Amino acid sequence: MSDHKTIKITVLRYRPEEEDAPTEQTYEVEFRDDWVVLDALNHIKDHIDGTLSFRWSCRMGVCGSCGMMVNGEPKLTCAAMLRDYYPKEVRVEPLVNFPIVRDLVTDMTDFMDKLKAVKPWIIREEEKPVSEGEYRQTPDQLKDYKQFSQCINCMLCYAACPVYGLEHDFVGPAAIALGHRYNLDSRDEGIQQRQHVIASKEGIWECTYVGECSVVCPKHVDPAEAIQQTKVATTTNRFKSLVMPWGNKT
Protein backbone atom coordinates (compact mmCIF):
# COMPACT_ATOMS: atom_id res chain seq x y z
CA MET A 1 0.00 0.00 0.00
CA SER A 2 1.30 3.43 -0.95
CA ASP A 3 1.89 6.07 1.74
CA HIS A 4 0.91 8.69 -0.81
CA LYS A 5 -1.48 10.88 1.18
CA THR A 6 -4.25 12.88 -0.45
CA ILE A 7 -6.72 15.49 0.75
CA LYS A 8 -10.07 16.47 -0.70
CA ILE A 9 -10.55 20.15 -1.56
CA THR A 10 -14.11 21.17 -2.29
CA VAL A 11 -14.30 24.50 -4.07
CA LEU A 12 -17.29 26.68 -4.80
CA ARG A 13 -17.55 27.19 -8.54
CA TYR A 14 -19.49 29.89 -10.31
CA ARG A 15 -19.14 30.49 -14.02
CA PRO A 16 -21.78 33.10 -14.86
CA GLU A 17 -21.66 32.35 -18.60
CA GLU A 18 -22.46 28.67 -17.94
CA GLU A 19 -24.63 28.51 -14.82
CA ASP A 20 -27.21 30.59 -13.01
CA ALA A 21 -26.18 29.64 -9.49
CA PRO A 22 -22.95 28.55 -7.81
CA THR A 23 -22.15 24.85 -7.67
CA GLU A 24 -19.33 22.98 -6.00
CA GLN A 25 -16.53 20.80 -7.24
CA THR A 26 -14.29 18.43 -5.29
CA TYR A 27 -10.66 17.84 -6.22
CA GLU A 28 -8.38 15.27 -4.66
CA VAL A 29 -4.85 16.59 -4.36
CA GLU A 30 -1.63 15.33 -2.88
CA PHE A 31 -1.30 16.20 0.79
CA ARG A 32 1.97 17.83 1.73
CA ASP A 33 2.75 18.76 5.29
CA ASP A 34 4.21 22.15 4.34
CA TRP A 35 1.45 23.20 1.96
CA VAL A 36 -1.06 25.92 2.62
CA VAL A 37 -4.57 25.98 1.11
CA LEU A 38 -3.33 28.39 -1.57
CA ASP A 39 -0.68 25.86 -2.63
CA ALA A 40 -3.42 23.27 -3.11
CA LEU A 41 -5.48 25.72 -5.17
CA ASN A 42 -2.46 26.56 -7.33
CA HIS A 43 -1.78 22.82 -7.75
CA ILE A 44 -5.38 22.36 -8.94
CA LYS A 45 -5.07 25.33 -11.32
CA ASP A 46 -1.71 24.17 -12.75
CA HIS A 47 -2.26 20.41 -12.94
CA ILE A 48 -5.95 19.46 -12.66
CA ASP A 49 -8.31 22.24 -13.77
CA GLY A 50 -7.00 25.42 -15.36
CA THR A 51 -10.47 27.01 -15.35
CA LEU A 52 -10.53 27.58 -11.59
CA SER A 53 -10.32 31.31 -10.79
CA PHE A 54 -9.01 32.89 -7.59
CA ARG A 55 -6.95 35.91 -6.56
CA TRP A 56 -3.49 35.66 -5.07
CA SER A 57 -0.21 37.45 -5.28
CA CYS A 58 2.49 37.58 -2.61
CA ARG A 59 2.00 34.19 -0.90
CA MET A 60 3.30 35.65 2.37
CA GLY A 61 0.45 37.46 4.13
CA VAL A 62 1.32 40.91 2.86
CA CYS A 63 -0.78 41.63 -0.24
CA GLY A 64 -4.20 40.70 1.17
CA SER A 65 -5.39 39.17 -2.12
CA CYS A 66 -6.05 35.55 -1.19
CA GLY A 67 -8.75 35.96 1.48
CA MET A 68 -11.38 33.20 1.16
CA MET A 69 -13.71 31.22 3.38
CA VAL A 70 -11.88 28.07 4.50
CA ASN A 71 -14.26 25.63 6.18
CA GLY A 72 -16.58 28.56 6.85
CA GLU A 73 -13.98 30.89 8.35
CA PRO A 74 -12.50 33.95 6.63
CA LYS A 75 -8.78 33.20 6.18
CA LEU A 76 -5.80 34.23 4.12
CA THR A 77 -5.36 31.00 2.17
CA CYS A 78 -1.60 31.60 2.09
CA ALA A 79 -1.57 31.33 5.89
CA ALA A 80 -4.02 28.40 6.29
CA MET A 81 -1.92 25.25 6.64
CA LEU A 82 -3.43 22.12 5.05
CA ARG A 83 -2.12 20.04 7.97
CA ASP A 84 -4.48 21.89 10.33
CA TYR A 85 -7.40 20.34 8.40
CA TYR A 86 -5.98 16.98 7.29
CA PRO A 87 -7.36 14.30 7.02
CA LYS A 88 -10.69 16.11 6.86
CA GLU A 89 -11.89 17.67 3.65
CA VAL A 90 -11.20 21.38 3.11
CA ARG A 91 -14.01 23.54 1.80
CA VAL A 92 -12.99 26.74 0.03
CA GLU A 93 -15.55 29.42 -0.81
CA PRO A 94 -15.35 33.08 -1.79
CA LEU A 95 -15.50 35.63 1.04
CA VAL A 96 -19.10 35.91 2.20
CA ASN A 97 -20.96 39.24 2.18
CA PHE A 98 -19.52 40.11 -1.26
CA PRO A 99 -21.00 39.41 -4.72
CA ILE A 100 -19.16 36.63 -6.60
CA VAL A 101 -17.60 37.58 -9.92
CA ARG A 102 -16.36 34.10 -10.75
CA ASP A 103 -15.47 31.01 -8.67
CA LEU A 104 -13.52 32.34 -5.67
CA VAL A 105 -13.21 35.89 -6.98
CA THR A 106 -15.44 38.49 -5.32
CA ASP A 107 -16.44 41.99 -6.36
CA MET A 108 -14.58 44.47 -4.13
CA THR A 109 -16.22 47.64 -5.46
CA ASP A 110 -18.26 48.28 -2.32
CA PHE A 111 -15.19 48.08 -0.10
CA MET A 112 -13.11 50.26 -2.43
CA ASP A 113 -15.82 52.95 -2.42
CA LYS A 114 -15.93 52.93 1.38
CA LEU A 115 -12.17 53.00 1.64
CA LYS A 116 -12.05 56.09 -0.58
CA ALA A 117 -14.84 57.75 1.43
CA VAL A 118 -12.77 57.78 4.66
CA LYS A 119 -9.85 59.49 2.83
CA PRO A 120 -7.12 57.16 4.07
CA TRP A 121 -4.22 59.49 3.39
CA ILE A 122 -2.56 62.37 5.24
CA ILE A 123 -4.56 65.56 4.84
CA ARG A 124 -2.90 68.91 5.55
CA GLU A 125 -4.71 72.23 5.71
CA GLU A 126 -1.69 73.66 3.98
CA GLU A 127 1.17 71.63 2.52
CA LYS A 128 4.59 72.98 3.38
CA PRO A 129 7.07 73.21 0.52
CA VAL A 130 9.39 70.23 -0.01
CA SER A 131 12.36 72.50 0.74
CA GLU A 132 11.18 72.74 4.37
CA GLY A 133 11.76 69.01 4.80
CA GLU A 134 9.65 66.12 5.97
CA TYR A 135 6.94 66.05 8.64
CA ARG A 136 8.77 64.54 11.57
CA GLN A 137 7.29 62.31 14.20
CA THR A 138 8.44 60.95 17.57
CA PRO A 139 8.35 57.19 18.27
CA ASP A 140 5.45 57.81 20.68
CA GLN A 141 3.46 59.60 17.98
CA LEU A 142 4.12 56.66 15.65
CA LYS A 143 2.99 54.22 18.35
CA ASP A 144 -0.41 55.98 18.57
CA TYR A 145 -1.51 54.72 15.16
CA LYS A 146 0.97 52.02 14.10
CA GLN A 147 -1.27 49.07 14.95
CA PHE A 148 -4.09 50.48 12.81
CA SER A 149 -1.71 51.08 9.90
CA GLN A 150 -1.02 47.36 9.48
CA CYS A 151 -4.23 46.73 7.49
CA ILE A 152 -3.64 44.96 4.16
CA ASN A 153 -7.21 45.47 2.87
CA CYS A 154 -7.82 41.71 2.76
CA MET A 155 -11.50 42.21 3.69
CA LEU A 156 -11.61 39.20 6.02
CA CYS A 157 -13.16 41.53 8.61
CA TYR A 158 -16.05 42.36 6.25
CA ALA A 159 -16.70 38.65 5.71
CA ALA A 160 -16.64 38.06 9.49
CA CYS A 161 -18.81 41.06 10.40
CA PRO A 162 -22.46 40.05 11.00
CA VAL A 163 -23.50 43.70 10.92
CA TYR A 164 -22.06 44.18 7.40
CA GLY A 165 -23.85 40.96 6.41
CA LEU A 166 -27.17 42.50 7.42
CA GLU A 167 -26.52 46.13 6.57
CA HIS A 168 -24.44 46.64 3.45
CA ASP A 169 -24.35 50.41 3.92
CA PHE A 170 -22.18 49.91 7.03
CA VAL A 171 -18.82 51.58 6.32
CA GLY A 172 -17.26 48.54 7.97
CA PRO A 173 -14.27 47.56 10.12
CA ALA A 174 -11.24 48.06 7.84
CA ALA A 175 -12.34 51.40 6.36
CA ILE A 176 -13.17 52.84 9.80
CA ALA A 177 -9.91 51.51 11.27
CA LEU A 178 -7.94 53.12 8.44
CA GLY A 179 -9.77 56.44 8.87
CA HIS A 180 -8.96 56.20 12.58
CA ARG A 181 -5.32 55.47 11.72
CA TYR A 182 -5.03 58.82 9.90
CA ASN A 183 -7.04 60.68 12.56
CA LEU A 184 -4.48 59.49 15.12
CA ASP A 185 -1.51 60.52 12.98
CA SER A 186 0.21 63.64 14.35
CA ARG A 187 0.91 64.84 10.78
CA ASP A 188 -2.75 64.71 9.79
CA GLU A 189 -5.26 67.57 9.93
CA GLY A 190 -8.17 65.88 8.18
CA ILE A 191 -10.34 64.62 11.06
CA GLN A 192 -13.19 66.99 10.16
CA GLN A 193 -13.17 65.76 6.55
CA ARG A 194 -13.58 62.16 7.72
CA GLN A 195 -15.96 62.72 10.61
CA HIS A 196 -19.16 62.92 8.53
CA VAL A 197 -18.38 59.45 7.14
CA ILE A 198 -16.93 57.79 10.24
CA ALA A 199 -19.49 59.23 12.70
CA SER A 200 -22.46 58.78 10.35
CA LYS A 201 -25.33 56.41 10.99
CA GLU A 202 -23.65 54.00 8.55
CA GLY A 203 -20.29 54.48 10.30
CA ILE A 204 -19.28 53.67 13.88
CA TRP A 205 -22.86 53.78 15.23
CA GLU A 206 -23.88 50.76 13.17
CA CYS A 207 -21.27 48.58 14.94
CA THR A 208 -22.56 46.53 17.87
CA TYR A 209 -19.08 45.45 18.98
CA VAL A 210 -19.41 41.79 18.09
CA GLY A 211 -15.63 41.76 17.70
CA GLU A 212 -15.36 39.06 15.00
CA CYS A 213 -13.46 41.53 12.79
CA SER A 214 -10.61 41.58 15.31
CA VAL A 215 -10.71 37.80 15.75
CA VAL A 216 -10.14 37.10 12.03
CA CYS A 217 -7.73 39.99 11.30
CA PRO A 218 -4.44 38.39 10.14
CA LYS A 219 -2.46 41.54 10.98
CA HIS A 220 -3.88 42.10 14.50
CA VAL A 221 -5.19 45.53 13.53
CA ASP A 222 -8.11 45.18 15.99
CA PRO A 223 -10.68 47.19 14.01
CA ALA A 224 -13.26 46.68 16.81
CA GLU A 225 -10.97 48.63 19.12
CA ALA A 226 -10.58 51.39 16.50
CA ILE A 227 -14.36 51.69 16.28
CA GLN A 228 -14.72 51.66 20.07
CA GLN A 229 -12.04 54.36 20.49
CA THR A 230 -13.76 56.50 17.86
CA LYS A 231 -17.15 56.08 19.56
CA VAL A 232 -15.70 57.18 22.90
CA ALA A 233 -13.88 60.18 21.36
CA THR A 234 -16.92 61.28 19.31
CA THR A 235 -19.24 60.93 22.33
CA THR A 236 -16.84 62.82 24.61
CA ASN A 237 -16.52 65.64 22.06
CA ARG A 238 -20.28 65.78 21.58
CA PHE A 239 -20.92 66.10 25.32
CA LYS A 240 -18.09 68.65 25.59
CA SER A 241 -19.59 70.74 22.80
CA LEU A 242 -22.99 70.63 24.55
CA VAL A 243 -21.53 71.69 27.90
CA MET A 244 -19.02 74.13 26.43
CA PRO A 245 -20.37 75.25 23.03
CA TRP A 246 -17.64 77.88 22.85
CA GLY A 247 -14.89 75.22 23.19
CA ASN A 248 -12.55 73.92 20.54
CA LYS A 249 -14.50 71.52 18.33
CA THR A 250 -12.37 68.60 17.21
Add this chain to the structure above:
Amino acid sequence: MNYKEHKSEPFWWGMFSQGGVIAALLIPIHIFLGGIAVHLGLIDAELMSHERLTGLLQNPLVKLYLCVLLIFTLYHAAHRIRFTLAEIGLHSLAKVLPFLCYGGALVGTAVVLYILWVLF
Protein backbone atom coordinates in the same frame (compact mmCIF):
# COMPACT_ATOMS: atom_id res chain seq x y z
CA MET B 1 -23.39 57.44 -0.81
CA ASN B 2 -24.03 60.72 0.96
CA TYR B 3 -22.79 60.43 4.51
CA LYS B 4 -23.95 62.76 7.27
CA GLU B 5 -22.64 62.96 10.81
CA HIS B 6 -25.24 61.51 13.20
CA LYS B 7 -25.69 64.16 15.88
CA SER B 8 -27.98 62.38 18.36
CA GLU B 9 -26.38 58.94 18.36
CA PRO B 10 -23.41 59.96 20.61
CA PHE B 11 -25.93 60.87 23.32
CA TRP B 12 -27.73 57.52 23.19
CA TRP B 13 -24.49 55.59 22.91
CA GLY B 14 -23.03 57.59 25.81
CA MET B 15 -26.01 56.66 27.98
CA PHE B 16 -25.71 53.02 26.81
CA SER B 17 -22.01 52.99 27.58
CA GLN B 18 -22.35 54.54 31.07
CA GLY B 19 -25.30 52.26 31.78
CA GLY B 20 -23.19 49.27 30.80
CA VAL B 21 -20.45 50.20 33.25
CA ILE B 22 -22.99 50.72 36.04
CA ALA B 23 -24.87 47.51 35.22
CA ALA B 24 -21.67 45.48 35.16
CA LEU B 25 -20.16 46.95 38.34
CA LEU B 26 -23.09 47.65 40.66
CA ILE B 27 -25.99 45.35 39.75
CA PRO B 28 -24.01 42.15 40.66
CA ILE B 29 -23.36 43.64 44.13
CA HIS B 30 -27.09 44.16 44.66
CA ILE B 31 -27.88 40.67 43.36
CA PHE B 32 -25.30 39.28 45.77
CA LEU B 33 -26.46 41.30 48.78
CA GLY B 34 -30.21 40.95 48.30
CA GLY B 35 -30.44 37.66 46.45
CA ILE B 36 -27.63 35.47 47.77
CA ALA B 37 -25.90 36.79 50.90
CA VAL B 38 -29.08 37.12 53.00
CA HIS B 39 -30.28 33.63 52.06
CA LEU B 40 -26.89 32.09 52.81
CA GLY B 41 -26.92 33.81 56.20
CA LEU B 42 -23.79 35.83 55.34
CA ILE B 43 -25.50 39.05 56.42
CA ASP B 44 -28.26 39.62 58.93
CA ALA B 45 -31.66 39.48 57.18
CA GLU B 46 -32.78 42.35 59.39
CA LEU B 47 -30.26 44.64 57.61
CA MET B 48 -32.07 44.03 54.29
CA SER B 49 -35.61 44.19 55.70
CA HIS B 50 -38.25 46.17 53.82
CA GLU B 51 -38.72 48.65 56.66
CA ARG B 52 -35.03 49.38 56.96
CA LEU B 53 -34.51 49.76 53.19
CA THR B 54 -37.52 52.05 52.74
CA GLY B 55 -36.21 54.03 55.70
CA LEU B 56 -32.92 54.49 53.84
CA LEU B 57 -34.87 56.12 51.00
CA GLN B 58 -35.38 59.18 53.17
CA ASN B 59 -31.74 60.03 52.55
CA PRO B 60 -31.46 62.07 49.32
CA LEU B 61 -28.03 60.56 48.61
CA VAL B 62 -29.62 57.09 48.52
CA LYS B 63 -32.26 58.42 46.14
CA LEU B 64 -29.59 59.91 43.93
CA TYR B 65 -27.64 56.63 43.95
CA LEU B 66 -30.76 54.67 42.96
CA CYS B 67 -31.49 57.17 40.19
CA VAL B 68 -28.04 56.67 38.70
CA LEU B 69 -28.25 52.88 39.15
CA LEU B 70 -31.71 52.49 37.60
CA ILE B 71 -31.93 55.22 34.98
CA PHE B 72 -28.60 54.64 33.23
CA THR B 73 -29.21 50.89 33.08
CA LEU B 74 -32.60 51.55 31.45
CA TYR B 75 -30.85 53.37 28.59
CA HIS B 76 -28.28 50.59 28.39
CA ALA B 77 -31.11 48.07 28.00
CA ALA B 78 -33.00 50.28 25.52
CA HIS B 79 -29.97 50.63 23.22
CA ARG B 80 -29.11 46.93 23.38
CA ILE B 81 -32.74 45.89 22.73
CA ARG B 82 -32.96 48.36 19.82
CA PHE B 83 -29.96 46.84 18.02
CA THR B 84 -30.81 43.25 18.96
CA LEU B 85 -34.33 43.57 17.55
CA ALA B 86 -33.01 45.14 14.33
CA GLU B 87 -30.45 42.37 13.93
CA ILE B 88 -32.77 39.44 14.63
CA GLY B 89 -34.94 40.47 11.72
CA LEU B 90 -36.92 43.60 12.54
CA HIS B 91 -34.68 45.61 10.28
CA SER B 92 -37.65 47.17 8.52
CA LEU B 93 -38.56 48.78 11.85
CA ALA B 94 -35.09 50.33 12.25
CA LYS B 95 -36.55 53.85 12.10
CA VAL B 96 -39.29 53.15 14.70
CA LEU B 97 -37.20 51.12 17.15
CA PRO B 98 -35.26 54.08 18.61
CA PHE B 99 -38.53 55.80 19.48
CA LEU B 100 -39.95 52.63 21.04
CA CYS B 101 -36.81 51.69 22.98
CA TYR B 102 -35.60 55.10 24.14
CA GLY B 103 -39.25 56.09 24.66
CA GLY B 104 -39.57 53.10 26.98
CA ALA B 105 -36.45 54.24 28.84
CA LEU B 106 -37.86 57.76 29.14
CA VAL B 107 -41.09 56.36 30.59
CA GLY B 108 -38.98 54.23 32.94
CA THR B 109 -37.05 57.34 33.98
CA ALA B 110 -40.31 59.10 34.85
CA VAL B 111 -41.47 56.05 36.83
CA VAL B 112 -38.18 55.90 38.79
CA LEU B 113 -38.36 59.63 39.60
CA TYR B 114 -42.04 59.32 40.59
CA ILE B 115 -41.39 56.35 42.90
CA LEU B 116 -38.33 57.88 44.53
CA TRP B 117 -39.47 61.49 44.90
CA VAL B 118 -43.26 61.30 45.07
CA LEU B 119 -44.04 57.98 46.73
CA PHE B 120 -41.17 58.12 49.24
